[in-house]
Amino acid sequence: MESLHNHKIHIPLFSLLFFLFHFSSLHFLSLAYEQPDKYFVNCGSKADANLNDRVFTADSGFLCSEKGRTIKSTNQSTILYQTARIFYNQSNYEFMIAENGTYVVRLHFLAFSSPSVNLSSALFNVSAFPIVSNSGFKLLNNFTAKDSGNSALIEEFFLAIGPGSLKLYFTPQGSSFAFVNAIEVFRAPLKFSPRNYSSSFPLVLRTTYRVNVGGPKITPDNDTIWRNWEKDDSQPSAENSQPSSQPLNRLSVESDGFVGADNDSIAPDLVYLTAKLMTGGSNGLPNPFNITWSFNVSADARHLVRVHFCDIIGPPANIVFNLYSNGNLITKVGGPNFPFNRLNQPFYYDFVLTSKESEFINISIGPSIDTTTNNAFLNGLEMLEIIEGPALSNPPTSFCNMKGRKKIKVGLVVGSVIGGLSLICIMIVGTLFGLKYRKAKRVETSEWSPMPAIGGGSAHGRLTDGTITGSPMNYLNLGLKISFAELQQATNNFDTKLLIGEGGFGNVYRGTLLNGTNVAVKRGKRDEQGSGQGRPEFQTEIMVLSKIRHRHLVSLIGYCDERSEMILVYEFMEKGSLRDHLYDSNLPRLSWKQRLEICIGAARGLHYLHRGAAGGIIHRDVKSTNILLDENHVAKVADFGLSRSGPLDETHVSTNVKGTFGYLDPEYIMSQQLTEKSDVYSFGVVLLEVLCARRAIDTMLPRDQMNLAEWGMLCKKKGLLEQIVDTSIKNEIDPSSLRKFSETAEKCLQEDANDRPTMGDVLWDLEYAFQLQQTAKHREPHEDSTANASSAFALPNVQHFPSVSSTVNIDDLALPGDDELDTTEVEVFSQLRVGDAR
Template sequence: MKIENSKWKNNPSTIGIQFLSSRSSASPPNMAAAIFLLALSLALPSASSTVAFSPKDNILIVCGANSLVNLPDGRIFKTDMGSAGYLQAKDDVHVSTEPGKGLPSPLCQTARIFQSEATYSFHLTGAGWHWIRLHFYPMNSTEHDLKTAMFSVSTDDVVLLHRFSIDANQTSSYVVKEYLLNVTQPQINLKFAPVSNSFAFINAIELVSAPDYLIPDSGSSLFPVQAYEGLNRFNYQFVYRLNVGGPPITSQNDTLGRLWENDGSYIKNKAMAANVSVPANVVKFPEDFPALIAPASVYSSAVRMADAETQQPNFNITWEFKADPNFDHMVRLHFCDIVSKSLNDLYFNVYINGKMAISGLDLSSLTNGLAVPYYKDIVVNSTLMSDSLTVQIGPMKQDTGSVNAILNGVEVLRMSSSVNSLDGEFGVDGKKAGMINRGTVAAVGFTMMFGAFVGLGAMVIKWHKRPQDWQKRNSFSSWLLPVHAGDTSFMSGSKTSLGSHKSGMYSTTFGLGRYFSFAEIQEATKNFDSNGVIGVGGFGNVYLGTIDEGTQVAIKRGNPHSEQGITEFQTEIQMLSKLRHRHLVSLIGYCDENSEMILVYEYMSNGPFRDHIYGKNLPPLSWKQRLEICIGSARGLHYLHTGTAQGIIHRDVKTTNILLDDNLVAKVADFGLSKDAAIGQGHVSTAVKGSFGYLDPEYFRRQQLTEKSDVYSFGVVLLEALCARPALNPQLPREQVNLAEWAMQWKRKGLLAKIIDPHLQGSINPESLKKFAEAAEKCLAEHGVDRPSMGDVLWNLEYALQLQEAFTEGKSEEESEESPEAMAASPTVSSPLPAADPAVETREPEGETRGNDLADIQNTEHSGTNMFAQFAHLEGR
């Protein structure tokens, strides 16, 4: 009997059914055998190789081909020629070769060549993990020697290949580069950039959705051995994938289209290892096990210690891999005890790079059975690596049962660097990752130690030379200094000072940017002219200044008599010194002179987002403009939550803290209340601070801050953008005072369109409004665990924008065909929107928008006015 489709292999129930159907005239013995097979299959759990997975996105492209290409695994690759619409390139060069037995794959018959930068653009159906597989085969061509090509490949966010070329020394010239990216936007662009005087080429591209559980958020670190959180914040390249002890597995036998090599060429001493295998249907997958982590055929084969060596427990079986020491790696180890005859009989150790990764591994205790799959993710820091990575297994060397050890599968994944690169030291934006040259570690360490001693000596000398009245002075330097000798708290009630430090000290130490003298600040602000004040708060004033012959900046001058202002200054500079993003307001520099606390920021000429949607007589923004501003803000917040190792919670997200530049590009501002997220914890316990109307109710009740608190506040921002009214307005009827509650009541009735800004009536695509409203509703969920991440919110807003753009294009075409009379007869929908009344807009009270702690919030009647980080058109706090 021949099984034509690979998805039926290793499935006894299907074999039995096909046997019966194909042998209708079977003799009784054969019929009995078929029935036995069918009964056996029903008694055994199904193997993961039969688990179906339907990817939302399944884009398969063969480059430069004129027709479809069918692979043996049943997949069909479409061409990028003609009207496919994927490719934007200045040149149209493609080559082909005659099909023959010498080709490693049907995808190698054609290739696309780029002599200048080219981009493939793909629209996606859903966010989340996506495979990207790039196929390269330097076929023979009379015009181009593809083996000489050198180029880089990147997406909008991730560097995939840097100055890549086919290695002439490798055994096979057919190369498949495989990546797993966490995509958060509805379109992904794949850019090919040849180096100077060279060219790029590509044979085929795969872009396919992957199961969400493929990369869980938690794993273990190698040294010290402890929990490692945040794995799904990285992007990955699969460097090695081995079916240990078994034959290679192709895409015909892997539901996710993966290739698994045999491990034989990676074992250092094959005499120490013995292969063992069982039928795939013997493997028992628990109901809660992510069945597509690996096929059943991976778990049904293994390498164990060779029989001749089991009496010598002082040896290990070793697999060795080449690795790039500039990147962290995640090693995924697959285990399944198919050798033991009883429970709790097999205990062994696992080592990575000579360090203990798992001690006394007892698979039967972890899985409550034999032949049950188990896997472990272990992160190997780059500082623990050389040019190679080793995996070893060996017995515990104690009297604990069988002297044996097993391994079923290994995957080695390169993790993206600090600049989101998977190859080379530079990111997409040209920023350089903080990579370590191990040859200079000792020298750097000595230099740092020497510098530390010199710095401490200078501080001691300066301390002894301090003036008599040092505690009566207030200086920016004392606030910047992280340690204050003899003082138990910051500035001891805002009256502590350590005197001024030399200019430029903190620009290198804390990343504060350019140093400005006080004279420069005076000149920039015309000696702090009151007519130049663009913001006022408890911290002091914000002035519009001019530097460098015309560059406008926002200059924040701290009030040394305000404890709250000084504390927020401290937090602001701690945050901005480590943050750089297009959608975050940038710190340009500082002044530390004459006991002043002054920070200089980029000037946001169009002021806060709120001024453009209500409260000011400014031209109304279109729906597309509002969506783009919301998207920019979401990108900034997403970076705060995920762009640093620890993550940052803004804690005061609102429309007055979203500022707009000349081109209405949104940037998040005001980090005076921000908090570092707690590593390894779900929340930060802290006194409640923020602005009424935007406060996460769960944070208010429990005083436990999470990044989902920002998500709730952003949901209120989305409603402000849609309804053009404040988050709180006590002048309205009681049921309308709170925007979030009022708008969600209309949303649940299906009548949200009734309360949108009248300026938007008739201009919003209903599907765009629906997607936007769904995003806002999810953000405003009562419990944080039910709210989406900012990445998910960003995805939905991008999708809403795409729907709106398509709608606008279609409407423009229709309107061009309609007569003026028909346009005049178009019905309009009235809106009961309270904030549309100018009288209501001007009744919003001014004053402090934050409570300093829980008691302040409980005693504050209302907040909703401007904050100190609004550097343009601000009216008070």
């Protein structure tokens, strides 16, 4: 049989690759090994999914896109595959990697059909960036999961990754889309990482086959790192051994490329306790004969092959056989001096093959001429394709940047707001500062002027004196300071399992203080702290929230400003943001009554900011993500990092433009003159969002429909507003209530700020709309609500009608100190999503 040997497998190439993938060091640690970086993600869902003792969490904390849609299946029993995230534009997930090493990345695809889309029609690429040497690789090219049927298609990769972040890019091809059901990213046990690998040859492997030779299929729940081992259906004439009843004798031994499988992370016991054997010439087969396995592979690709052996038949010293690939001798196995010649001692051997022009690789075992015992065995086989490029030197172009914020096409979006000459101005301003700060979702033409530092040392080591209006106020002794040590304990040292949001300012963690209070802990980014960016927002948020308290404003529990940390601690809002409930298909739809109550609550909070807070405060970033809901769906306005304070009745405040596209007051953009009416405009956009369940800016829609404020007002003027009302609530809205609500939104969205109402007027109108809706329930079926609307109430009564969301009848314009009576002390904050937190 040795005559089959030839030189098609070149020794220098083999040596280089064997050194590169020195899999004698590739064996895994024991089952007790705990991966320091591990992520299990349930894509398109907010519900946790438990699969094989892994808890897959919602993908919002890792998703770097707002274009992704959630698709739900109606006939899948496995919870992990009941949802999928689809992308119509290139988007990516991001995972923070703390330690250098080799990582397992698994992508789950199940092409189910939903009423809105058939996932089997998806065609897309998947790329990873960065791998070692700051390069990237395309993992899947023109991929489709249409043949997955009722079973999930799982693509598995092994990547060498350095500290930093791993980004997985999903890129639709042509007019198609991309999707994914679940993602796993976890560090392989330490000994998996190849020793002395060259940066010119990054480790990128794709699993193509994993076979339990001679045994049954092994599912992930029977594998320590959750692998699938397929059943061996080849070679029906060769015989399967009877499963061994003796325990394995695992030893850490290495010799001539053979490595002892010293723990069950290399392969489960079930792999080594069964085998495929020669039949010794029975069944009419020649004696001796070879057992061959044939694998369909990519042409002109290199593959790493791992073969698993364990002699469970004996006597070991008498069995010597050869391992072949496509007729070429790879190595000899067994013999008297072989270090693995004991019964039930598992070991493995790795080698690299090139498929050349062929699309098949044959692996064979057969007896050697060095023995009179015509027998051979194989227990398991793994084949991984070596992905060799071309390497990506730069991350793919994406609508997202590093921290999950969406890049907006500035000219297109702003043009939908103001058009004409202002379009050119905003394009220039937005482009310049977008390049400078890489914060495309939030429009900031300049940073807030930082407050002067006091004392010695770093200006960022502790908060400075002053208020947001410039008057002296030392807020170092407000009784709100919380030690860094307590916050470490509250968040289990900022455990990623407690991560509930990520944004421009930093990550948000759920935590529990020493007194049992549940809180949201927003920790500023270290890189922003070093440069001073983010500190003005940090200081402003403390100054605003420390001097106001109101039932409909989120409460600041405390802050930490030590060890160069900038940390804000808030109450935790159990139900998340208004935006979540308008667009997330996994959450129950809000009724019209609930939406009215939420709008009334938010209006009360903003009205208090404008008129009840000392000096008056302009929020400057009113949007649906900054209206948070507690466990009873009571609305609270949040995120005061961009707020400005000053006398609102005297003069306009000249300020650089800040806010969020789609909500920005056009007059404020043009004049840079900030007034409370800018908040009113933004709130008008929110009212349309609530009514239509449509985003403020949706670039997927036609040009004339892209901007919700423009499109909504156009429909209102044409008498077509009812046609764009959220279909889930359309039939429950009383016409009188709808008319009053839409009129209120229209008044808020007037181009001239002088034509807009105050927040007090808006609150009055919303409560009126609520009363009209409530009264409609008591009318007889023959009564026409429109005809009776004007006579249903005398207007003076409406002013004092409390929202159902209110639990106390107290004037919402209470001054600081008194307004604490109107506070519900629920220690909760928002479940912020990627791109929503600061």
